[in-house]
Structures are given as C-alpha cells and as structure tokens.
Amino acid sequence: MTAPLTFAAEVADAKALNRPIVALESTIITHGMPYPQNLETAQAVEAEIRKAGAVPATIAVMGGKIHIGLEPEELEQLAQTKDAMKVSRADLAVCLAKGATGATTVAATMICANLAGIDVFATGGIGGVHRGAEDSFDISADLLELAQTPVSVVAAGAKAILDLPKTLEVLETHGVPVIAYGQDAFPAFWSRNSGLPAPLRADSAAEIAKSQLARASLGLPGGQLIANPIPEEAEIAREEIVPVIEQALSEAEAQGIAAKAVTPFLLSRIFELTEGRSLEANIALVLNNARLAAAIAGEIITARGA
C-alpha cells in the first residue's frame, strides 16, 4: 500500500516543474488560533510564500487522505472545523483509518512533507519539553521527529510556556541541529532573545540549504530546526509576556489540563490575557518564517542542480 496522498493543483504543478515548495502545518489553524484570525493568517502565509517565489502546501488529513496543499474552500472549511483531531506521529494512521478530519502538528506535517518530497516547512513555534516534564514526562513528539525526518523546519524558536533549556538539551541528545538565523541567541517566539545561546548559527538561506543537503550526504537522518527571531517591530517585551505565561501555566495546573490539551489551552489563554496582542505578534513571526522558508526551498533547488 502506498501512502494516501492527494495534491492540490498548485502543488502538483510545482512538483512537475521542480519549483520550490514550502509545507505548512494545520494544528496552528485549528488549535493554535481562534477563527477568523486563523483563516486570515493561513491565507496571508500562503500569499507571502507565493510572493517570495515558492508554492505553499498546507497539510491536513481529510476524508481518509493526506492533503498536500488545500484548495481555498478546503482551507476555509478546516479553519471552521471545531472538532478536528490534533494529529501527531501517533495519531496519523488512526485518523486516516477513521476518515476523520485531522490537523497535523509539526511532527505529523514533517512526516507528510517528506512523503510528498517537500524539504522545507514553515511554522510559528514547535512543541518541546514542558515545564515540570520531570514529573509529567510531557515532551513533544516534534523533537524526536526532527531527529528522524529530513525536513528543515523554520520556527521562531519555542514558546516560554516550555522549559527552553531542557528543550535544547533533548534536541542536542537526539542530534538535531538547532540553527539561529542571523544572531547568536536562541529566540523565544514573542521575544528575539531567550537569554540562551543557540547551539549553531547561519546567516544565509543558502548556507541552511547546504547544511540540509550535507546532512543527507553523510547519511544522517533527520532535519534541522531553524530558529528565526521575530521581527523587531513585532516583538513583545519579556516583562510583558512572562507574567501572562505564568498565569496561564498556573491555571492549566489548577484545572488539571494534561497531555495533548496543554499546548492549545495555554495558547488560547495567552491570547485572551493579552487581548490579541500575542496573536498579532504570532502572525508577524509566521509571515517572517514563511519568507525565510521560501528562500531556503529555492536555495535547495539551486544547490541540487549545481
């Protein structure tokens, strides 16, 4: 049995013409942002990728198929689906078997992108090691996916709702290159600087493309995490965001929120508590990541042709 992939027309054309393609996840749409901003953001991100000379492929599971790229009406439908499954590596096959609608996380989107021959993926933030993981064992499958699936993921670092030092440690243990773009510090989503140094740094899309290809040539499995800092004008100061994060975390604990529900709960509380300010920043950083991902996808094609 081959993987049940179905390609949007635009993505099928791009593949046939060997044009750069950027994969996009869908959990950010169904579980990461409220409607209608989720739809507006998804559309804006796709437009940004086209403007940068690449083709967007938003990935989701619908009707027993993995969709590589959504037609405009499919995207609208997904953005309004209230009961979409949050699909990570563990859930993908079950979601397909059920014929359910599933929104793919970073981990599942990497798997699907790789099956579709797409090398680069843009998102907002990745999952990581949750605070208190020493008791809860809550470590996102995103980290282990980066260690085994050859896709470069462009994100704005990880949110400070996570334990960032432990997240970096787990990535290092599993041999995942964590590469800050254009600076030495590891960015922390809403803030450009987490206060932690990034293990690696790159200053051009071409260099990032070359290191992804070099990894493959060495027979090393896995991808790369490209940590792209939020644009300066969109940044939220740490003093402003840290107390909000602390409040959301203590509410989650008090309400006994666990497992897959933790990240969506924290995201929606932080949006409410900042009255949309966190959402604006979130949108700005995703657009910024889309631009860099498009450039990397273009450079990979150039490097392969050379």
Ligand code: PSU
């Ligand atoms: N972090 C964010 N926004 C998101 C997510 C994480 O800042 O939307 C989503 C992504 O889809 C990510 C997933 O892959 O949550 C991680 O969930 P978990 O921690 O349950 O693996």
Ligand code: MN
């Ligand atoms: Mn988790």
